[in-house]
Amino acid sequence: MELVLFLSAFALLFVSRDLQALFRPRTSNLLLAIPTFTVLLPVFLSYPLQVPVVLVVPHLIYLAVFVAAVVISTVRMLRQRTDKSKGIVTDDTEGRPPKAAGAG
Numbered sequence: 119m120e121l122v123l124f125l126s127a128f129a130l131l132f133v134s135r136d137l138q139a140l141f142r143p144r145t146s147n148l149l150l151a152i153p154t155f156t157v158l159l160p161v162f163l164s165y166p167l168q169v170p171v172v173l174v175v176p177h178l179i180y181l182a183v184f185v186a187a188v189v190i191s192t193v194r195m196l197r198q199r200t201d202k203s204k205g206i207v208t209d210d211t212e213g214r215p216p217k218a219a220g221a222g
Contacts, residue, residue, distance in 0.1 A: 124176040140187045143194035147187045154184040 131137040140147065160169045161177045169177060 120173055121176065124173075124179075128179070137183070140183060141190055143191045145191065145195065147191035150184045150187050154181060154188065157181045157184065 128137075131140075140150075157177050157180050159165050160167055161174055161181070
């Protein structure tokens with residue numbers, strides 16, 4: 119039952135393109151550190167509950183997705199901070215130089 123729910127949830131994330139949206143660098147992705155630890159603790163420390171062996175793989179997949187999203191966002195934030203300290207101005211959404219005034 120749980121595997122069916124996992125597969126359907128993952129398929130829904132993929133079809134709705136929300137999975138791809140997770141891998142776009144956003145500051146809000148740093149909030150995924152919370153579910154990262156809620157997935158991490160039961161799998162590796164058996165706290166607060168023990169995860170059945172069948173559900174370890176789905177936990178690891180979600181863990182990988184959450185960690186990747188957090189790492190992508192953290193790297194981008196560190197790059198922006200480094201660029202600002204060097205005096206490089208970038209567009210906040212894509213990390214590219216800003217468009218000239220009047221360009222559409």
